[in-house]
Amino acid sequence: RLNYIRNSVNEGCKGFFLCYQPIVFTDDCKLKGVEALIRWKDDKYGLVPPNDFIPVLEQDALFPTLGRWILYTAMKDGMELIKKYPDIIVSINLSYAQLEKEGFIEEVMSILEETGFPAKNLCLEITERCRLIDTELLKNLIMLLRNHGIKIALDDFGTGYSTLGILREIEVDTVKIDRTFVMNIEKSERDRATVKCISEIADAYGAEVCVEGVETEAMIEQLRTLKVNSLQGYYFSKPITLEDFLGKEF
Numbered sequence: 460r461l462n463y464i465r466n467s468v469n470e471g472c473k474g475f476f477l478c479y480q481p482i483v484f485t486d487d488c489k490l491k492g493v494e495a496l497i498r499w500k501d502d503k504y505g506l507v508p509p510n511d512f513i514p515v516l517e518q519d520a521l522f523p524t525l526g527r528w529i530l531y532t533a534m535k536d537g538m539e540l541i542k543k544y545p546d547i548i549v550s551i552n553l554s555y556a557q558l559e560k561e562g563f564i565e566e567v568m569s570i571l572e573e574t575g576f577p578a579k580n581l582c583l584e585i586t587e588r589c590r591l592i593d594t595e596l597l598k599n600l601i602m603l604l605r606n607h608g609i610k611i612a613l614d615d616f617g618t619g620y621s622t623l624g625i626l627r628e629i630e631v632d633t634v635k636i637d638r639t640f641v642m643n644i645e646k647s648e649r650d651r652a653t654v655k656c657i658s659e660i661a662d663a664y665g666a667e668v669c670v671e672g673v674e675t676e677a678m679i680e681q682l683r684t685l686k687v688n689s690l691q692g693y694y695f696s697k698p699i700t701l702e703d704f705l706g707k708e709f
């Protein structure tokens with residue numbers, strides 16, 4: 460199946476598409492942005508989730524092709540979203556293989572120019588696996604991207620390599636608290652304390668907090684009592700296609 464997916468990348472990223480999941484402000488649940496999430500679909504294999512191909516393709520020589528396609532498609536779609544929601548922030552997940560590649564910043568800048576998408580509406584999410592690259596290099600890249608007005612989010616915070624150590628070292632705009640920390644927030648005093656502390660640290664570092672995996676009204680009530688700027692989760696919407704997203708009111 461992987462060779463099959465590899466071939467699709469070589470055939471102009473055939474079968475790949477992006478879904479968008481809303482991110483809303485905690486206060487009023489109004490739309491703040493979207494996260495772009497990749498999918499692959501094909502007649503033979505059906506719908507294949509990113510966990511089944513991203514980690515493997517990341518190690519592949521053709522990943523830059525897919526990485527560029529993701530950036531380009533999300534910004535092109537982003538232009539459609541901006542027409543309806545002028546202040547929308549479009550978040551795109553990055554792989555370390557993309558960041559590590561020479562000329563990455565130039566690539567992002569050229570796609571911004573090509574699509575006309577404004578840098579201030581763009582947020583790049585870096586994840587645990589990005590820690591695999593040299594911290595100095597990562598710090599430097601992030602500083603340069605932010606100097607261009609692009610926002611940076613630290614994804615999956617609290618899990619894997621997405622730690623306090625890295626948050627202390629690099630300056631990001633948003634910390635995305637992993638959903639495992641909020642799953643039981645209604646019952647668990649420990650989890651509430653954890654989210655509260657992460658939020659306070661993020662605040663002290665000048666970063667906003669986004670909580671992922673919000674599935675119930677009760678979770679929202681809990682999170683409103685903590686310093687959480689934005690929320691994302693199935694309660695608001697699952698990731699949906701651009702067409703479906705534009706057909707709804709958020």
Ligand code: G
Pocket residue numbers: 495496497508509510513529552553554698
């Ligand atoms: O959408 P879903 O929950 O299936 O995503 C599973 C994982 O795949 C998440 O960790 C997510 O960050 C990652 N992922 C989704 N889309 C992309 C993408 O476009 N690029 C990268 N690098 N990772 C992605």
Ligand code: G
Pocket residue numbers: 480496552614615638671672673674691692693694698
């Ligand atoms: O690692 P990252 O944060 O990029 O992954 C986001 C993934 O989390 C998406 O693939 C999305 O499908 C999934 N997701 C988003 N909201 C929820 C939710 O409320 N509950 C669960 N279980 N998964 C979610």
Ligand code: MN
Pocket residue numbers: 494552584614
């Ligand atoms: Mn993410």
Ligand code: NA
Pocket residue numbers: 614615616635636637638671
């Ligand atoms: Na996450």
